[in-house]
Amino acid sequence: MAVSPVMTEAPFLRAARRQPTDVTPVWFMRQAGRYMAEYRAIREHHSLLEICARPALAAEVTLQPVERLGVDAAILFADILLPIVPLGLSLEFTAGEGPVIRNPVRTARDVAALRAVDAETDLGHVLEAVRLVRAELAGRVPLIGFAGAPFTVASYIVEGGASRHFLETKKLMYGAPDVWHALMGKLSEVLAGYLAGQIRAGAQAVQLFDSWVGTLAPADYRAYALPYTRAIFERLRPLGVPMIHFGVGTASLLQLQREAGGDVIGLDWTIPLDAGWARVPDRAVQGNLDPVALFAPPAELQRRVREVLARAAGRAGHIFNLGHGILPGTPVDHVRAVVDMVHEATARGTP
Ligand code: CP3
Numbered sequence: 399m400a401v402s403p404v405m406t407e408a409p410f411l412r413a414a415r416r417q418p419t420d421v422t423p424v425w426f427m428r429q430a431g432r433y434m435a436e437y438r439a440i441r442e443h444h445s446l447l448e449i450c451a452r453p454a455l456a457a458e459v460t461l462q463p464v465e466r467l468g469v470d471a472a473i474l475f476a477d478i479l480l481p482i483v484p485l486g487l488s489l490e491f492t493a494g495e496g497p498v499i500r501n502p503v504r505t506a507r508d509v510a511a512l513r514a515v516d517a518e519t520d521l522g523h524v525l526e527a528v529r530l531v532r533a534e535l536a537g538r539v540p541l542i543g544f545a546g547a548p549f550t551v552a553s554y555i556v557e558g559g560a561s562r563h564f565l566e567t568k569k570l571m572y573g574a575p576d577v578w579h580a581l582m583g584k585l586s587e588v589l590a591g592y593l594a595g596q597i598r599a600g601a602q603a604v605q606l607f608d609s610w611v612g613t614l615a616p617a618d619y620r621a622y623a624l625p626y627t628r629a630i631f632e633r634l635r636p637l638g639v640p641m642i643h644f645g646v647g648t649a650s651l652l653q654l655q656r657e658a659g660g661d662v663i664g665l666d667w668t669i670p671l672d673a674g675w676a677r678v679p680d681r682a683v684q685g686n687l688d689p690v691a692l693f694a695p696p697a698e699l700q701r702r703v704r705e706v707l708a709r710a711a712g713r714a715g716h717i718f719n720l721g722h723g724i725l726p727g728t729p730v731d732h733v734r735a736v737v738d739m740v741h742e743a744t745a746r747g748t749p
Pocket of ligand 1: 426427428429430431432441446473474475476477478479491496497544560607609722723
């Protein structure tokens with residue numbers, strides 16, 4: 399779709415393309431969620447999956463942090479696990495345990511039984527939410543669409559839920575590599591189609607969440623994950639929107655993630671922002687405040703925000719964010735204060 403000149407100038411989109419901005423753009427992964435009273439009020443009446451299934455509710459929750467925090471981008475309210483439902487897998491969110499998949503994928507037969515997914519029909523509710531959010535935003539800030547990267551989605555569907563050691567995932571990867579590659583091939587196809595659908599519906603940037611890829615040694619990342627992530631970025635590149643590539647615990651993987659693709663590379667807080675950027679010098683970077691810093695007293699929080707900004711040193715191509723998502727219990731006024739700090743500290747007149 400045509401991008402209006404006004405939106406092209408949004409600081410978030412300019413920074414993603416490494417163009418100078420008048421202020422450093424800031425948004426937060428998981429900026430909508432339980433730490434916010436407005437979200438909890440809706441969750442009293444609707445489950446997470448209900449919110450995701452109803453475009454009007456998903457749109458309302460997407461807009462909550464835009465109104466409350468003054469962030470420079472909206473991120474669609476959805477979940478990285480939504481595409482596994484049309485694949486034929488069961489998905490539940492249980493209190494305390496997180497996502498549970500009762501029919502995990504562990505054999506060649508399980509992979510063969512996965513259904514073909516057509517984003518327009520099977521995930522049409524998500525695409526409808528994208529259209530609604532775009533209409534309601536009316537150009538105020540750009541909308542980011544997202545999906546999980548194949549490795550991270552595979553880890554949930556092989557384990558049957560969250561995992562600490564990724565035992566089943568790595569057993570499949572090391573013990574039955576042909577089954578692993580068949581699964582990853584199917585997932586990259588589905589996830590690329592899903593993201594392309596979001597872009598066609600109006601998403602102005604996309605983020606690929608490879609949240610748990612930091613559990614892989616670089617050689618295993620290269621052999622078992624990189625080709626599938628790269629296939630997604632290559633398929634989406636002609637669509638022309640900025641793409642963000644994010645993971646946690648990735649200090650030793652950043653160069654390989656760059657190779658896989660993405661205009662913007664996410665940095666977690668365990669590597670200083672400038673050291674991480676030096677590993678991906680031809681890309682924009684996003685990050686990298688420790689999410690737990692948001693619980694610190696305001697003076698300490700401010701010191702840490704300034705530290706991140708000092709390491710970015712005003713270079714074009716920095717998007718301020720956390721190194722991972724906002725945690726439940728985070729004080730909303732601290733999140734709001736970070737937005738103001740970043741904007742005030744970086745205001746440098748028109749580019
Ligand atoms: O960022 C946003 O504001 C958009 C919404 C969003 C959600 N999930 C909604 C959600 C996004 C971007 C995600 C991505 C997601 N989902 C990831 C990648 C990001 C990351 O944090 O690494 C992952 C790994 C998932 C899978 C998932 N969804 C887990 C592990 C859980 C349970 C964790 C928990 O905190 O309970 C979810 C549930 C979930 N998805 C919640 C939200 C707001 C919280 C549950 C609720 O409201 O009941």
